[in-house]
Amino acid sequence: MAVDELDTRILRLLIEQPRTSVREYARILGVARGTLQARIDRMEREGVITGSGPALSPAALGHPVLAFVHIEVTQGHLDDVGDALAEIPEIIEAFSITGGGDLLTRVVARDNGHLEDVIQQLIQLPGVVRTRSEVALRERVPRRLLPLVESLARKPGASS
The missing domain is CATH 3.30.70.920 (Lrp/AsnC effector binding domain/regulation of amino acid metabolism (RAM) domain)
Structure with a gap:
C-alpha cells in the first residue's frame, strides 16, 4: 500500500502518542475526524496497522x-x-x-x-x-517502523 504524507503523519501520532483519542489526533493534524477515521480504517483493512495494544518489556516482566x-x-x-x-x-x-x-x-x-x-x-x-x-548483549536499534514509513512517503510515486 502506498502511504502519503497524511498517512505518515497519522502513523507517527499513533506510534508516538498511542493513548490519544481519534478526536484529539484529528485536532492535532487539522483534519476532519471522519477523514482521520477513514484513513485509520483503510490502513487497518490493508494490514498496515496490525494492532493497538501496549508494547511490553520481557526484561521488566522478569526475563532480561x-x-x-x-x-x-x-x-x-x-x-x-x-x-x-x-x-x-x-x-x-x-x-x-x-x-x-x-x-x-x-x-x-x-x-x-x-x-x-x-x-x-x-x-x-x-x-x-x-x-x-x-x-543478545545489548539492543542497539529497538524495533521501529516509523523511519521506514517516512522513507516510503518521500519516494517518487507515493500518492499525495
Whole structure:
C-alpha cells in the first residue's frame, strides 16, 4: 500500500502518542475526524496497522535474557515443530528462514540457567535435529517502523 504524507503523519501520532483519542489526533493534524477515521480504517483493512495494544518489556516482566535460537528441523516436520514452539511461553517470535537452519526464534529467559532449560526443551521436540544459540548483549536499534514509513512517503510515486 502506498502511504502519503497524511498517512505518515497519522502513523507517527499513533506510534508516538498511542493513548490519544481519534478526536484529539484529528485536532492535532487539522483534519476532519471522519477523514482521520477513514484513513485509520483503510490502513487497518490493508494490514498496515496490525494492532493497538501496549508494547511490553520481557526484561521488566522478569526475563532480561534474550537469545536468538536457530533450529534445524527434520524434513517434513516444520509445521509440527512450529506448532510446538507456539506452546512454549518463552518463545516470543519464530520465523521460517533460509540459510543455516530452518527456524529462527527469539527466546527470553530469567537467566542463563533458565535459557538452557528452554533450549533443552527445544532439543527434545520431535523433529528438532539441533539448535544453535546466540545471546543478545545489548539492543542497539529497538524495533521501529516509523523511519521506514517516512522513507516510503518521500519516494517518487507515493500518492499525495
